[in-house]
Structure formats: structure tokens, C-alpha cells
Amino acid sequence: MTEMKVISSERLRWLGRKIFAACGALPAEAAIVTDELVEASLMGLDSHGVIRIVQYAEEVFRGKIKPGAPVTIVKETASTAIVDCGFNFGPVSAVRMSQIVCEKARVANVACVVSQSGHHVSRLGEYVQRIAQQGMFGLGAANSSRHGHWVAPWGGSQGRLATNPLAYAVPTSGLPLVFDMSTSMISEGKIRTLMAEGKSVPPGCIRDGAGNPVTDPKAFYGPPRGTIQPFGSELGYKGFGLGLLVEILGALLAGQASALDLPYINGLCLIAVNPEAFCGSQQFRTMIDGLCEYVTSCPPAPGFSEVVMPGALDFRKRQQRLAEGIPLAETTWADILAVAQRLGIATEETTAERVQP
Amino acid sequence: MTEMKVISSERLRWLGRKIFAACGALPAEAAIVTDELVEASLMGLDSHGVIRIVQYAEEVFRGKIKPGAPVTIVKETASTAIVDCGFNFGPVSAVRMSQIVCEKARVANVACVVSQSGHHVSRLGEYVQRIAQQGMFGLGAANSSRHGHWVAPWGGSQGRLATNPLAYAVPTSGLPLVFDMSTSMISEGKIRTLMAEGKSVPPGCIRDGAGNPVTDPKAFYGPPRGTIQPFGSELGYKGFGLGLLVEILGALLAGQASALDLPYINGLCLIAVNPEAFCGSQQFRTMIDGLCEYVTSCPPAPGFSEVVMPGALDFRKRQQRLAEGIPLAETTWADILAVAQRLGIATEETTAERVQP
Numbered sequence: 001m002t003e004m005k006v007i008s009s010e011r012l013r014w015l016g017r018k019i020f021a022a023c024g025a026l027p028a029e030a031a032i033v034t035d036e037l038v039e040a041s042l043m044g045l046d047s048h049g050v051i052r053i054v055q056y057a058e059e060v061f062r063g064k065i066k067p068g069a070p071v072t073i074v075k076e077t078a079s080t081a082i083v084d085c086g087f088n089f090g091p092v093s094a095v096r097m098s099q100i101v102c103e104k105a106r107v108a109n110v111a112c113v114v115s116q117s118g119h120h121v122s123r124l125g126e127y128v129q130r131i132a133q134q135g136m137f138g139l140g141a142a143n144s145s146r147h148g149h150w151v152a153p154w155g156g157s158q159g160r161l162a163t164n165p166l167a168y169a170v171p172t173s174g175l176p177l178v179f180d181m182s183t184s185m186i187s188e189g190k191i192r193t194l195m196a197e198g199k200s201v202p203p204g205c206i207r208d209g210a211g212n213p214v215t216d217p218k219a220f221y222g223p224p225r226g227t228i229q230p231f232g233s234e235l236g237y238k239g240f241g242l243g244l245l246v247e248i249l250g251a252l253l254a255g256q257a258s259a260l261d262l263p264y265i266n267g268l269c270l271i272a273v274n275p276e277a278f279c280g281s282q283q284f285r286t287m288i289d290g291l292c293e294y295v296t297s298c299p300p301a302p303g304f305s306e307v308v309m310p311g312a313l314d315f316r317k318r319q320q321r322l323a324e325g326i327p328l329a330e331t332t333w334a335d336i337l338a339v340a341q342r343l344g345i346a347t348e349e350t351t352a353e354r355v356q357p
Numbered sequence: 358m359t360e361m362k363v364i365s366s367e368r369l370r371w372l373g374r375k376i377f378a379a380c381g382a383l384p385a386e387a388a389i390v391t392d393e394l395v396e397a398s399l400m401g402l403d404s405h406g407v408i409r410i411v412q413y414a415e416e417v418f419r420g421k422i423k424p425g426a427p428v429t430i431v432k433e434t435a436s437t438a439i440v441d442c443g444f445n446f447g448p449v450s451a452v453r454m455s456q457i458v459c460e461k462a463r464v465a466n467v468a469c470v471v472s473q474s475g476h477h478v479s480r481l482g483e484y485v486q487r488i489a490q491q492g493m494f495g496l497g498a499a500n501s502s503r504h505g506h507w508v509a510p511w512g513g514s515q516g517r518l519a520t521n522p523l524a525y526a527v528p529t530s531g532l533p534l535v536f537d538m539s540t541s542m543i544s545e546g547k548i549r550t551l552m553a554e555g556k557s558v559p560p561g562c563i564r565d566g567a568g569n570p571v572t573d574p575k576a577f578y579g580p581p582r583g584t585i586q587p588f589g590s591e592l593g594y595k596g597f598g599l600g601l602l603v604e605i606l607g608a609l610l611a612g613q614a615s616a617l618d619l620p621y622i623n624g625l626c627l628i629a630v631n632p633e634a635f636c637g638s639q640q641f642r643t644m645i646d647g648l649c650e651y652v653t654s655c656p657p658a659p660g661f662s663e664v665v666m667p668g669a670l671d672f673r674k675r676q677q678r679l680a681e682g683i684p685l686a687e688t689t690w691a692d693i694l695a696v697a698q699r700l701g702i703a704t705e706e707t708t709a710e711r712v713q714p
Contacts, residue, residue: 075634075635077466078466079436079465079466079467079634080466080467080634080635082635082636108435108436108465108467109434109435109436109437109469110437110465110467110468110469110628111467112466112467112630112635114635137605137606137610152655152658153652153655153664154664155657155658155660155661155663155664155665156652156655156656156657156658156661156664157655157656157657157658157659158655158656160651160652160655161652168602168605170605177601179598179601179602181595181598181599185592207658210659211656211657211658211659212658212659231589231592232588232589232590233589233590233591233592235542235588235590237667238538240667241536241538242599244534244536244648244666244667245525245536247648248494248525248527248645248648249494252636252641252644252645252648253630253632253635253636253641254635254636255635255636255637255644257644257647257648258647258648258651258652259647259650259651271467271628271630273469273610273628275610277432277434277437278437278439278469278471278610278611278612279439279609279610279611280612283612284609284610287609287612287614288605288609290614290615290616291601291604291605291609291615291616293616294517294616295510295513295517295518295601295615298510298513298514298517299513299514299515299568300513300514300568301509301512301513301514301564301568301569302514302568302569303512304512304513306512307511307512307513308512309601310594310597310598310601
């Protein structure tokens, strides 16, 4: 079993900011990246959380992430923009894109912003959540360049898409409703974890290089390299179609061809719709509240204790981990400390340095 | 076994137009409704095809569909509109909405149009296909009012959503790419058909009124009324989230509350994105061609003969049925003839009357 340590979000926030600043990020940008990763960990999305601190730092060392690179609009109209992310940290450019799409939708009522040369954005739900926090409907899609194409098309035996997440969010009178799904049966990271633990993958998720269903991660990694199935089990052609939707929005609109091994990591598309142009902002919020009430009032099915809206369990987890800390594999924590040491950072904060969450 | 008849699309087109005109539709509107139903049948989506001629006529007789009712914009900006469909035939208002959203996106680059008081739109893919035929990306969502709420939320034992289809389309240099999926495991119409045939429903699709998984359609219809599961099998929380997305776009933006039993049938939302504002219209088409080539070049998995893009099989079916005719249950054809007779229509066309497809 993996030994676990529990680290407070405050300490991770403090240390992450130090690490990214030492990597050359502007203080404000170091804070954005750290906060995004800590938020993902707080909400239970550990694969997109502070475990990425080390990966991001290494990408800086390798010149793949360019701290401080300008995030610039290369083409725009009142309602649209193509944003060149300059290979700055993904959360830096994605937060900027969420601001741009909101500014545009505030005036133009519907807006769409896409990226070029973007790095890893971490939790996609974050950026649609930011749109919802501005009172609007937000839709987000994030593809990956060819190197991440583990997911087979329906009926195919080679990877043609990444796990291509799709997300949306809307405001309520409380916490926003945030939905964030991958369009595949499982993530590659999860398969890697299962292999490390000597476990098999649930049936229906992966195939070997010849396209035969398997459950052994080693048969998946090959060679030849196997594939992940699109989301949907026996209706997987639907998940395949959703994956293509993400590809079209995340890559093609911005002019990034799928078949090329371009150096970007995530192609991000954000769409914002301003309810003021429709039923009205206050009415929209009230209607979402009504939908939540209608849906969660549903009597649970056998085996369930309640019906919850998308994102609700993540926000509960956030409250719990804010109070109790974030559980990390000891190796993950050791890796973070090693990166800090390499950067010459004292890893014990003083009281004067404590960051407010 | 059901006895089948094969009727040419020309004959169905001719007869349908006669029937809807006799129902009081303007000739142009009778043509729109008929063409939409015939197209759905040609593409193999029989549940949304000419079988609906009788249903639509009966809805006219009952005063639920109001032929000739004005389809009017009740609120608009340069990029948005709420359209009152006046309970005209669903295809009439939906075609009008697809025109409105394209006109707006041509100028504003991103546009979103939603409906109030709309009847059944038939094949959702049709309206995003029309956006793609204008060279743009089209996204569509269609919810249903409470009477159609057969689909349980994830972990719930009562219906809270309809089968809520989601669709998108993009242009290629050939036929458009058209994706159209329901966000549930099965349609209610399909369950009804299986019950009539004395068959059971595939496992994992339906539950009884207490929320227990069943395969017997009678256990589904109850009483108490059972539920359809959201799309996704063991990952059905994803299908539930997609169903909510459709509900938000199709109903809430237009101010139609989910919990109320409003008289509308489909709440429609269409979004159009003009690629001219992004990588450029010609480049976008070229990139979609490249995506199709990249994906369909994938070697097929065991049990598959090829990898196809969404909608490709429907267009093939269309070619086949244009040539060979549309197979209909004898009872369906008899019902169409009976409605024609009730409206005083001679059901044999003369050569002079023949409609060009």
C-alpha cells in the first residue's frame, strides 16, 4: 500500500507559490497556477491537483513551459478571440481566456474564445466555473495534441483522440453547478496507477494494440500501444461523437490540425452565454435553483442515499479537505519537497509568510 | 412479425404535403414539415420520420398544433433571440430558428437562439445540419416539458428529464458531419415497440417504479411508472450531466421551468459559431476534412469493417432509401392513408402532381 501524508492546503499553497516563483513565474502568475492545482486537489480531482507541481516545474526546466510568456490575442472580434498562450503555464492562459470570454459575452451576449500554444490547463471545470461565477452559462472543451491520442474512435484499433474533457457551469443562488467529464471510459493516468498497484482495469475500458478488449494494463501499454475506449460502453459511438466535438472546438477552430504532432498540450475552447439576453440574469439563477430543487427532490434509487447535482460532491470534498488537509502519497510529497530543494527554497514557512486561502 | 410495405419517398412527400395542407398549413409550411419527416425516414431515423405524419395531423385535430401560427421573435439582440413558435408545427419553427441563428452568426460570429411554445421538432440533427450547410459550426439541444420526463437523474428513482437529445454539425468539402444523440440509454418509443413485440429491453436501460433494474417493459410502465436510465451505463452520471446541459439550454435560458407541466413539446436551443472569425471558413472546412481522414484511416477493431464519422451511415441509408423506397409497417401506411381519407384527399398522385425531391 502507498503510504499517505496529509498536508494542509495552506502549506501547499505557500510552497507551490514559492516553487513557481523560483521557476521564473511572476508572483501573480505563480499564485494562479498554485491556486488552480490546490483547488483541484481540494475538490478531490487529485490527478489534476498538486501532484502536477513537480510535473509543471520539470516542464519549466525542460523549456516546455515558459514562465512569464505573454498571453496575447492574435485575432478577435467583439464576440470571439484566438488567444496565443505562448506556452506560459496552462492555468495562467486559461484564467485569462475565461476573463476574455466573460468580458466579450457581457457586451456581445454570446462569446467564444479558443487557444493556440497552450500548456496543460489542469481542471477544465475551473474555467467554466469562473464564467458561472460571473452569472453566465459557460461551456468548455479541451483537446490534446496527437501525443495524447490514446482514445480509439468507435470501431477503431488505434488512438485518434485524447480523453477530451467537456465541461459546463451555471450560476445558482449558492455554489455553481459545475459539470466536467472526460469523453473516454478511463484516463491514461488511472491505467498507469492501476498498473503500478498490480491491479487490472475494469472490463470495457481498454483494448490491446490489435483492438481486442483486455483488462491487463501491460497489454494496453504494449508495444504495440493499445487504446482507451470512448465513453459509453456498448453505446460508445456517442462518446466518440462527443470526443470529436471537443476536438473540433478545442483544436480545429483555432486552426490546429489533429493529425499533426503539434507542441501544444491542451487546446482550450470557452463559450459564454449571457442570460441577460434571454430570460434575464436573476430569472436564470432562479430557474437553475428550481431545476436543482426538482432534480434533488427525486427519491433515491436502491443503493443511493441521495440525488446530487453535478459538482456538489466536489464542493463537499473541498470543505472537508480545507478543514482536514489534502491526502498525498508520501512519494508525491517527497517529490514536491525535492523540487523545492532543487530550487533552493526553504520548505518550512514562517508565520509571517502564511498565505490566506 | 410486422408486415412491411415499401413506399417511395416521392409518394410520401407528395401525400404528406397534401395532408398538412389539408390540415390548414400554408403550402410552404406543409412542404417543410413533410420534407423534414421524409428526410428523417430516408436517413433511417424511423421513429422521427413519416410515422409522425399521423401524430402531427391528430395534434392539429386536437388543437395542439396550430398550422399557420406566426413564428415570432419576442426578444433579441444582434447575437441572440427568444423565438415564440406559437405551436405551429415543430419543423416550421425549428427551420426558422436555424435561419435566424445563421443570419445572426453571419454578422455577430457567435449566436444563440432559443424557443418558447414549440411543438415536436422531429430530427434534431436536421437543424444543426442546416447550420453546417451555411459553413458554420452548429450545436443543438432539445428538451421536453415535464410530461416527457421518463429519464431518472443518476441515483434517482423517478423521471426528471426527457431523453434530451444533443446534436452538432460541421461542414466538410462533402456531406456535413452530423452528430445527434439522446442523453438516455433508450427512447421511450423503443420500449413501447419492444413491449408490442413481446420482447424484453436490454439490461441496464430501464428501472421499475421503485428504482430496481428491470428488462420487462410492463414493469417499466407500471403503475407506478418506471424510469429510463441516463446514457453511460456504470458512468451514467455523465449522461445525467449531459441531460441537464440540454435542459438548461433548451428550457431554462428561454425561461421555461422544468418542474412545471408546460404545454410545449420541445424546447429548442441552437448555437452557431462562424469559423470566419477563427481559423477562416475555408481553412475550417479543410481542417474538418483532415480530421475525417485522420479518424477514418484508423484500422478497424475486430468485429468492425471500417471507422465512420458521425452521420455517415445515415447519409448512406438516405441514398439507399432514395433509390429503393422507405420500408413502413403496413399498419403505419394504413394509418397515413386513413388520415388522408379523413381529410378528403385522393391518395393516388397524378403525374402532373409529382413533387421533385
